[in-house]
Amino acid sequence: MDNLLIKSARIIFPNTPFHGKELDVLLNKGVITKIAKQIERGKDHLDVFDAKGQYLVPGFFDMNVNFGEPGLETKEDILSGSAAALAGGVTGVAVQPNTHPPVHSRSEVALIVNRSAPLPIDVHPIGAISKQREGRELAELYDMKLAGAVAFCDGDRPLQQGGLMSRALLYSKGFGGLIISSPEDVSVAAGGKMNEGPTSTYLGMKGNPNLAEALMVARDLYLAEYNDAPIHFTTISTAESVALIRNAKASGIKVTCDVAAHHLVMTDELIAGFDSNYKVSPPLRTQADVSALLEGLNDGTIDAIVSQHTPHEVEYKNVEYQIAADGVIGLQTLLPLVLEAGLTIDQLVDKLALGPRRVLGLPLPEFKEQAPANFTLLDTGKKWRFDTETNRSKSINSPLMGSELKGKVTMVVNKRQIINTQ
The missing domain is CATH 2.30.40.10 (Urease, subunit C, domain 1)
Known part of the structure; x- marks a missing residue:
C-alpha cells in the first residue's frame, strides 16, 4: 500500500x-x-x-511495557511485542529494564535500539537506575542516555534506599535525565498478595495496604523537591497517591505520573474467584481508589495511561493465586479498557498519545x-x-x-x- x-x-x-x-x-x-x-x-x-x-488520532505511546528481550524471549521478544503494540494502536513504547541481563548498561540499550530499528514502532529503552537492579549502586546513567535510554527506573523492583534515589535524581538532573519511581515500600507491603481491605479479609489473604504506595510517593516527592529534579511515578493505584501528587503539582514540584488501564476499571472484588490473571502489581484496589484515579485523570493530576504489559509463560500464571507471578498483557486491550473507563476521545488522545511523549520529552506526531x-x-x-x-x-x-x-x-x-x- x-x-x-x-x-x-x-x-x-x-x-x-x-x-x-x-x-x-x-x-x-x-x-x-x-x-x-x-x-x-x-x-x-x-x-x-x-x-x-x-x-x-496520533499514534498511541505506552511508557510502561515489558518485552523479554534480552534473555527472557520466551515471555515476549521485541518482534512479538511490537506486533501486539501495533494491534493496539501503539506506535511507540518505552520498555522496562526487567530483562536478563537487565538493561543497566550501554550495551543492552544499544541492543534494543538496533533490534527495533527496522520495525514500524518506536521502541525506547528505559535504563535501570541501579546496577543489576539491586538497589545498591548507581548504574551508568549518562552512558545509557547517550545510547538511547529515555528514562531510568528499576522496573518492578521499587528503589528502597532513599539516599540512592536522591543521588539518582541529582545526577540525572545534570544531563536532562528522568527518574521513574515504582512506588512501593516493600517493608510495609510485606509480601501482600492483593489489596488490603474487606475483600482480603473475607478471602483470608494477606493484603498490601495503600500505605505502602503512599509512603513511597511521599518520600520521593520530598527527594525531588530537595534536589529540584523532575520525577515520574508509574502505575499509581491509590486515592492517597493522587492527592499527594495533586498537592505537589500545585506547590511547584516537577512531578508527573501515569496509571495502568486495568486500575481504571477493575477492583479487588474480582479476585474472589482466585483467577491469577487478576494478580498485578500494584494490586487491584477498591472502587473508591478507582474513582479517585478517574478524578485525577479529569483534573490533570495524572498525565498518562499505560498498559503495564507484562507477559508470562503459562507455567507462571496457571498456578495457585498465592504463588502466581504478577502481571497481565495489556497492549491490545488498552483502547477497550480506556473506553470502558468513560474517557472522551479528546481525553483518550491526551492520555494515550500526547501525555506520555510530553513526559519523556519526545516529539509529538505531526499531522x-x-x-x-x-x-x-x-x-x-x-x-x-x-x-x-x-x-x-x-x-x-x-x-x-x-x-x-x-x-x-x-x-x-x-x-x-x-x-x-x-
Missing part, C-alpha cells in the same frame, strides 16, 4: 487546523501528501480505505502535508473478540482473554509503514 487514500476520517489532532473535522487523507509511502475535504481517487493503483465513522505519518485509525464502536486467534503476544495472561471487547484499532501508520489491523 504505497499509495493510500483514507476517506472520511474524523481527525483528532489537537493544535492543528484539522482537529475535529471529517477529512480525506492521501499517503504516499507513509508520507502525508494531501489533506482535504474530498480527494478524488484519480489513479487506478491507489488503494482506498473507507474510514467513515472512525477517528484518526500536516509532507510530514511522515504517525497515526492510528480506530473505531470506538466496533466489537471484537480477544482470544488466541487475535492475540499477537507470545503470552496469554489476561483476564480478558476470550472476551468480547468494544473499541478496535483498524490501521496504524508509522515510520513510513502502513499496517492494516482489521
Whole structure:
C-alpha cells in the first residue's frame, strides 16, 4: 500500500487546523501528501480505505511495557511485542529494564535500539537506575542516555534506599535525565498478595495496604523537591497517591505520573474467584481508589495511561493465586479498557498519545502535508473478540482473554509503514 487514500476520517489532532473535522487523507509511502475535504481517487493503483465513522488520532505511546528481550524471549521478544503494540494502536513504547541481563548498561540499550530499528514502532529503552537492579549502586546513567535510554527506573523492583534515589535524581538532573519511581515500600507491603481491605479479609489473604504506595510517593516527592529534579511515578493505584501528587503539582514540584488501564476499571472484588490473571502489581484496589484515579485523570493530576504489559509463560500464571507471578498483557486491550473507563476521545488522545511523549520529552506526531505519518485509525464502536486467534503476544495472561471487547484499532501508520489491523 504505497499509495493510500483514507476517506472520511474524523481527525483528532489537537493544535492543528484539522482537529475535529471529517477529512480525506492521501499517503504516499507513509508520507502525508494531501489533506482535504474530498480527494478524488484519480489513479487506478491507489488503494482506498473507507474510514467513515472512525477517528484518526496520533499514534498511541505506552511508557510502561515489558518485552523479554534480552534473555527472557520466551515471555515476549521485541518482534512479538511490537506486533501486539501495533494491534493496539501503539506506535511507540518505552520498555522496562526487567530483562536478563537487565538493561543497566550501554550495551543492552544499544541492543534494543538496533533490534527495533527496522520495525514500524518506536521502541525506547528505559535504563535501570541501579546496577543489576539491586538497589545498591548507581548504574551508568549518562552512558545509557547517550545510547538511547529515555528514562531510568528499576522496573518492578521499587528503589528502597532513599539516599540512592536522591543521588539518582541529582545526577540525572545534570544531563536532562528522568527518574521513574515504582512506588512501593516493600517493608510495609510485606509480601501482600492483593489489596488490603474487606475483600482480603473475607478471602483470608494477606493484603498490601495503600500505605505502602503512599509512603513511597511521599518520600520521593520530598527527594525531588530537595534536589529540584523532575520525577515520574508509574502505575499509581491509590486515592492517597493522587492527592499527594495533586498537592505537589500545585506547590511547584516537577512531578508527573501515569496509571495502568486495568486500575481504571477493575477492583479487588474480582479476585474472589482466585483467577491469577487478576494478580498485578500494584494490586487491584477498591472502587473508591478507582474513582479517585478517574478524578485525577479529569483534573490533570495524572498525565498518562499505560498498559503495564507484562507477559508470562503459562507455567507462571496457571498456578495457585498465592504463588502466581504478577502481571497481565495489556497492549491490545488498552483502547477497550480506556473506553470502558468513560474517557472522551479528546481525553483518550491526551492520555494515550500526547501525555506520555510530553513526559519523556519526545516529539509529538505531526499531522500536516509532507510530514511522515504517525497515526492510528480506530473505531470506538466496533466489537471484537480477544482470544488466541487475535492475540499477537507470545503470552496469554489476561483476564480478558476470550472476551468480547468494544473499541478496535483498524490501521496504524508509522515510520513510513502502513499496517492494516482489521
